[in-house]
Amino acid sequence: MTLKLNKIAKYESNNFFLLAGPCAIEDRDLALRIAEKITSICSKLEIPYVFKGSYRKANRTKADSFTGIGDEKALKILEEVSKTFGIPTVTDIHETKEAELAAAYVDVLQIPAFLCRQTELLEAAAKTGKAVNIKKGQFLSGASMGFAIEKIKSVNPEVQGMLTDRGNSFGYSDLVVDYRNLVDMKEFGAPIVMDCTHSLQKPNQSSGVTGGNPKMISTIAKAAIAVGADGLFIETHPDPANAKSDGANMLHLDNLEQLLVDLVRIREAIS
Structure with missing residues (x-):
């Protein structure tokens, strides 16, 4: 399934697309540095690329955790990244009032997994006309995500929706990836994305800082491409x-x- 965005590069290689960048916008120079490197890599490999960066983090365990550098400052950095490299950008929103604000600066609005059932939030995102990436809740099956797509399409049938898997809760401090969810979500006619990093989180740590298992990122990504994911996060x-x-x-x-080189080879092998 093709991702349809005005700024995204179109290649004949039938590659997957990539949503990638830092978790949060920390400062201007870092965002531009990361975007420049990934843009260069994706151009060489002919991978359509969307720069990712949260302008504000609302889902933090501890009250004193970093949440952002200021909404407008971070959104302007996302806008600068887009204009500098000619690429689309994606950021999270958490409340209905944020949809219109973020849509003025970015190309894709992302609905966090914990909020994927929030009807008014989905509708507010769709009303902006921007593409909407909905992360599947850790508590939901892939088959249930058709209702989320229905919500945004009921407001704006032309909106580009995406569905992203990021694992399912497994016990109190771990997640597990069930690749059947990707197959099930494909039935809804939207591009399907695998979140290769958040699916490896180890949440609810007693320290109040979420853990992870980054050495497994390549495993999650390779399996997702083999199963037929349209994009990777x-x-x-x-x-x-x-x-x-x-x-x-x-x-x-x-x-x-x-x-990414390895993943392109896998994609070519299954095409």
Whole structure:
């Protein structure tokens, strides 16, 4: 399934598309540095690319966790990334009032997994006319996500919807990926994405800081492409250990290119 965005590159290679970047917008220079490197890699490999960065983090365990550098400041950085590299951008929204605000700066509005059943939030995102990426709740099956697509289509039949799997809750501090969810979600006619980093989180740690298992990112990504995912979501950072959000499950930026090379080969093999 093709992702239809005005700025996204169109290639004849039938590659998957990529949503990638830091978990949160930490500062301008870092965002531009990450975007430049990933844009260069994706151009070489002919992978359609969307830059990802949360302008504000609302789902944090501890009250003193980093939430952002300021809404307008972060959104303007996302806008600058888009204009500088000619690529679309995606960011999360958490409340209905955020939809119109974020839509003025980015191309894709992302609905966090915990909020995928929030009807008014989905409708507000669809009303902006921007593409909407809905993350599947950790508590839901892939087959149930058709209702989320129905909600945005009922408001705007032309809106580009996407469905992203990020694992299912398994016990109190782990997630498990069931690839049947990708197959089930394909039935709804929207591009299907695998979140290769959040699906490896280890939430609810007693320290109040979410853990992760980044060494398994390539395994999750390769299996997703083999199953037929249309896109991949990967959070990446040049220094994950010092990232201000979700560093424990991010891919080191230096390891992204070889992973994408391997994934392109898998995609070619199954095409």
